[in-house]
Amino acid sequence: MNFHSWPVELVDDHVGLRPIRQRDHRSWREINQRNRDWLRPWEATIPPP
Secondary structure, eight states: OOTTOSSOOEEETTEEEOOOOGGGHHHHHHHHHHTHHHHGGGSOOOOOO
8 A cells, every 4th residue: 555645546356435526427326316314314414503
């Protein structure tokens, strides 16, 4: 692993994690819409006054 590389990409067997890219927008939007109810507790909200 090169500790001086950015952005960092983590890979293990068949799973990889990397920063989101512009070309990911369509896939991200579709997944986000399908999982909207499950994701709601973690979505950003305006703090109460």
